[in-house]
Amino acid sequence: MNELRRDPVTGRWNIVFLDKVADVSDFKAEPHPKNAKDCPFCYGREGDTPLEIVAHRRHGAPNTPGWTVRVVPNKYPALMIEGELVKEGDGVFDLMSGVGAHEVIVDTPDHMRDMADLSYPEMEEVVWAYLGRSIDLRRDKRFKYILVFKNYGKSAGATLEHPHSQLIALPIVPKVVQEEIDGAKRYYDYKDRCVFCDMLRQENLDKERIIYDGRYFTAFCPYVSRFSYEIWILPKKHQSDFANLERDCISCLARALRDCLARIKGLLGDPSYNFIIHSSPINGHEREDYHWHIEIMPKLAKIAGFEWGSGFYINPVPPEIAAKNLLSVNIPEK
């Protein structure tokens, strides 16, 4: 019989298949054809993007080649950086002006590789960019939340093939984040402990879902995985805001993230995926009831009415099996 598992943070129930577990071969990876022609994120085409916000470069002037990671405004932003935040009502409805930042972080100048293929030092540069932009944007008083995420592959919503991540600064806190925060607070009020710290303890006790155990970070397939081969990366030490990440921890995070992506690619043949950094809203102080983390969601099965309509997910691969399979993959140690 299948099992229903409840997310201890949000209270969402997920269905986990125990009878008919999907095999690795059941997931056909979608091909990601790569063609660097006319790519605005490649060397030499810096003029095709809006002017860069920041770039890590060994040499060269801004908006010319020579960079390793480059951050530019999104050419088709979902939100506009200029303008005042206007809030108003329309009868029963509420709305506000779409003020916000929408930036693109070009992960590498190399069009042909993805994040899973980066070396540890290259990955570190990307993490530095995430951190730098998060710290910079949180100074803008109009913003309440900074969302750092990556869409890889068409079915994960990526429209450009050159490896890139995105950052959106929002004048509101997204609903799932708010729910997570509320759920974590409820748990904290009841137990006086952080639910994510407890999750880390439980995962270390069970051991069977852990896929990376570094000095500062742990990665595991969560007990309540919504998606097949979902992976979470948590800092071992309690910390609520990603922007407060200490410099010493960056290389460990880069390694954890790169390794998880390389394992997914090695096992499942380069599937589309998304990852999102879940961090506490911008408010200037650390909170004891929330714990920032990264959620990696491979895009392996189509979402049907069941998930849309119900807010509950069907996962054909128990996380225990997912972790075992992921660990069986050999990945480069550099």
Added chain:
Amino acid sequence: MPELRRDPVIGRWVIISTERGRRPDQFRTTLAAEERLDRSEKCPFCEGNESMTPPEIFALRKPGSHRNGPGWEVRVIPSISPLLQIEGNIDRHGHGMYDLMNARGAHEIVVDTPRHQHEYELSKDQLVKSTGIVVDRIADLEKDTGIKYALVFRNYGEAAGGGHIMHARTQIIGTPVNLKRVKEELAGSKRYYDYKDRCIYCDIIKQELSGGKRVMAESRHFIAIAPFASRFPFETWILPKEHSCDFYRIDKARIPDFVELSQKVFLKIKNAIGDFPYNFVLHAAPFRRDVHKKGFWETIQHDYHWHFELLPILTRVAGFEWGTAFYINPVSPEDACKAVGELAQ
């Protein structure tokens, strides 16, 4: 300037960002050719292939026909690959800090037609019959105290999880827990009711009827609107004008009116943008057996309003959107209504 709009019931914010993207008519779509294959010989839902399914739960039969044989008009069967199973105990327990239970529940398929027809080929008469059966099935599941909610939906097209057998059918899943999404809506409706003493959906209907720019279609008893905070291009909700929280208690005399309006909405959108994949999902109140429950349970029948949500699957939903429930919609509901009105001509 893009706009951030808030869903008044559950408080979800959506970015309506028309500048980004495409005009409504650029969403023209068509189902992949392979989804159109006629598989009637191998189709387990076709008349004559009854032995390919588990034994039927119910069938609307012609006189003289036999159980699990031909001669039916609407047939209800257990799902061939059920997500939840009707046998067994629920067995709630904990694992350290985690909670789990057995996946006990119901998963039924209501086959709308004995012929190998897809949704648009169904006659009004056929849909009225099958909708009536769906209503009966929900009423029957209500009797099983292990089932708290009946989730009713239709997936059309492979991109929407509809599978490749193009035989019209509705799925019903009886869940042993109350779903998070349902609780959110109930909590949101209750919040509004406590403050205003009115049903929020009734207020939405009134406002949309007086404004008009988000009304997709209207009949005597029902209204179809493009919701103010639409998550998807051409998202449409169909609501009864008269307040009611339970779909399964619908006055059956109103089903033809409901079916006619739904068919009109689907066709209007199809004429505007082509043969689009979709999910069509019922949102109704959970079963209420314990009258003494507190919280949002107390006032459900006054504050909650059943409706169907039609979610066209036109854009590739970026995972972060369903990971954060934070949606970016490139077509405003006003533009969608306008496009449906104009392009459908």
